[in-house]
Amino acid sequence: MSTPLLEIKALSKRFGGLVAVNGLSFDVHAGEVVGLLGPNGSGKTTAMNLVSGALAPSAGEVRFAGRRISGLPSHQIARLGVARTFQLVRVLGGMNCRDNVAAGLAFRPGGLHGRAAAQAAQQLLERVGLGAQAGLAASELTYIDQKRLELARALALAPKLLLLDEWLAGLNPTELQQGIALIAALRDEGMTVLMVEHVMDAVHALCSRCVVMNAGARIADGATRTVLSDPRVIEAYLGSDDDVEAAHA
Numbered sequence: 730m731s732t733p734l735l736e737i738k739a740l741s742k743r744f745g746g747l748v749a750v751n752g753l754s755f756d757v758h759a760g761e762v763v764g765l766l767g768p769n770g771s772g773k774t775t776a777m778n779l780v781s782g783a784l785a786p787s788a789g790e791v792r793f794a795g796r797r798i799s800g801l802p803s804h805q806i807a808r809l810g811v812a813r814t815f816q817l818v819r820v821l822g823g824m825n826c827r828d829n830v831a832a833g834l835a836f837r838p839g840g841l842h843g844r845a846a847a848q849a850a851q852q853l854l855e856r857v858g859l860g861a862q863a864g865l866a867a868s869e870l871t872y873i874d875q876k877r878l879e880l881a882r883a884l885a886l887a888p889k890l891l892l893l894d895e896w897l898a899g900l901n902p903t904e905l906q907q908g909i910a911l912i913a914a915l916r917d918e919g920m921t922v923l924m925v926e927h928v929m930d931a932v933h934a935l936c937s938r939c940v941v942m943n944a945g946a947r948i949a950d951g952a953t954r955t956v957l958s959d960p961r962v963i964e965a966y967l968g969s970d971d972d973v974e975a976a977h978a
């Protein structure tokens with residue numbers, strides 16, 4: 730098999746006495762959409778931060794396209810082709826949507842500026858369903874539209890790997906279906922995605938494979954249906970207060 734696009738090898742992160750990620754290993758191949766699951770506090774966001782470079786590991790390494798990226802600053806990792814969205818949406822509230830996306834386009838390899846950036850920004854906004862709102866300030870957008878904008882900003886980097894941290898959380902049922910369709914379209918175009926997600930309908934619809942964490946460690950890695958019926962996974966979810974129904978979905 731070809732070299733995985735993303736390799737996570739024996740990755741650990743300590744915060745003082747707390748081991749948030751504990752010897753985590755898994756791979757993501759190009760074109761896969763992989764779910765990173767686990768109960769609250771199991772280390773998923775910390776793992777995403779270790780991949781995107783927001784945090785440096787205490788031990789282990791992350792490799793991207795065959796190259797070690799752990800320890801590099803996040804902007805350099807982004808330029809290599811790793812883009813992300815955040816659990817709490819981060820957009821430039823005072824700027825309009827077009828400029829928000831254009832700011833991302835300036836940072837892609839061979840950055841776009843001026844008219845080319847404005848045109849590309851408009852296309853990306855249309856892609857995520859925000860074409861008509863291009864001139865609106867980001868702060869005036871609804872919650873789902875801010876999420877769409879954040880996705881457009883991530884796509885502006887022309888990533889090879891997209892990291893989505895609970896991108897589908899907090900949406901109503903109609904918005905959720907729209908959000909799933911949008912990610913499915915990216916997948917069908919060949920985008921590689923690693924997504925932290927608690928919404929099990931989305932995990933079933935989008936992820937061919939899931940990695941499940943508990944207390945910082947990997948407890949399962951395999952086909953989504955198999956993993957979600959694994960007794961260790963169900964027990965991990967039942968052991969926390971949340972997601973009991975989700976684990977059974």
Ligand SMILES: Nc1ncnc2c1ncn2[C@@H]1O[C@H](COP(=O)(O)OP(=O)(O)OP(=O)(O)O)[C@@H](O)[C@H]1O
Pocket residue numbers: 744747748749767768769770771772773774775776
């Ligand atoms: N910067 C930090 N400093 C200290 N402890 C942290 C820090 N970030 C995370 N932690 C701790 O690390 C553990 C894992 O947190 P993390 O946010 O990665 O879990 P998670 O699986 O993403 O949870 P959730 O599903 O609730 O977002 C938790 O105990 C958390 O309190």
